[in-house]
């Protein structure tokens with residue numbers, strides 16, 4: 001039995017990563033219905049909306065799902081944790097990213113939930129294990145959204161993290177289909193987490209303009225911005241990302257760059273569809289996505305294809 005499936009009580013080790021603004025309840029439920037593990041995002045949501053999306057997911061599936069808390073994205077995450085505590089019987093796991101998980105791990109453990117911690121180096125993975133994480137999600141810099149400052153690729157990260165910890169390791173960044181799932185497993189991962197692929201789905205509440213931009217993307221259509229903040233973000237290249245890049249070059253500082261990436265600009269493009277007025281988190285795999293499909297179907301197909309790939313003979 002796969003260890004990730006055992007801990008999360010799911011059929012396939014395919015996880016929907018937290019998706020700021022667009023990680024809605026129906027999407028989480030669809031991923032879980034497909035046999036994977038959906039998650040309701042908290043970034044970009046009011047506390048009330050976060051609670052509502054948890055209830056929508058629970059109504060739409062009886063299968064386990066989780067929630068995502070990117071720590072530094074919230075000025076105060078306490079009320080989100082009150083919602084998690086209130087609905088702990090509906091939730092299987094909490095994933096923590098973008099900040100120090102240390103104070104939150106005991107709180108989640110006490111609620112009886114599983115804990116996934118997002119990391120981007122072997123060192124931080126070992127640290128998260130020592131603090132009590134159940135699963136490490138190691139994310140390479142191919143990934144859409146906020147990346148680790150070390151900018152390691154998923155391909156190199158998986159075996160190094162695998163060496164550093166004994167708990168299960170989930171690979172994120174650059175996973176889009178059965179073949180990439182199989183590759184991650186061959187490199188030693190126990191499962192995978194996807195973000196960009198699940199945005200381009202019928203169940204995701206991302207604006208159609210954002211979904212269309214993903215379908216049009218080429219291999220060179222994403223770029224990293226905000227390196228200067230030691231918090232690189234991978235986005236689709238557009239007028240807005242160019243503006244941020246230029247501001248960075250012109251002696252950008254924390255004070256001048258942070259206001260360009262905090263506040264309304266991410267939601268404006270991804271949720272409201274004003275795609276030139278803000279930035280769209282997006283991974284390098286975007287160019288491999290050709291159709292808006294059902295997330296439930298994507299999970300089922302990925303699992304089927306990965307098994308086929310892993311069972312077929314290869315010559316080297």
Ligand SMILES: Cc1cc2nc3c(=O)[nH]c(=O)nc-3n(C[C@H](O)[C@H](O)[C@H](O)COP(=O)(O)O)c2cc1C
Pocket residue numbers: 016017018019020021022041042043068069070096097098118139142143144145146172173174175193194195196197199270280281282283284285
């Ligand atoms: C639109 C978008 C929003 C994201 N928002 C979050 C978030 O709120 N919290 C988080 O932990 N990760 C977030 N991520 C990262 C994903 O959860 C996931 O780890 C990543 O997308 C995996 O790489 P991929 O894009 O190559 O599939 C986001 C990614 C995208 C594409």
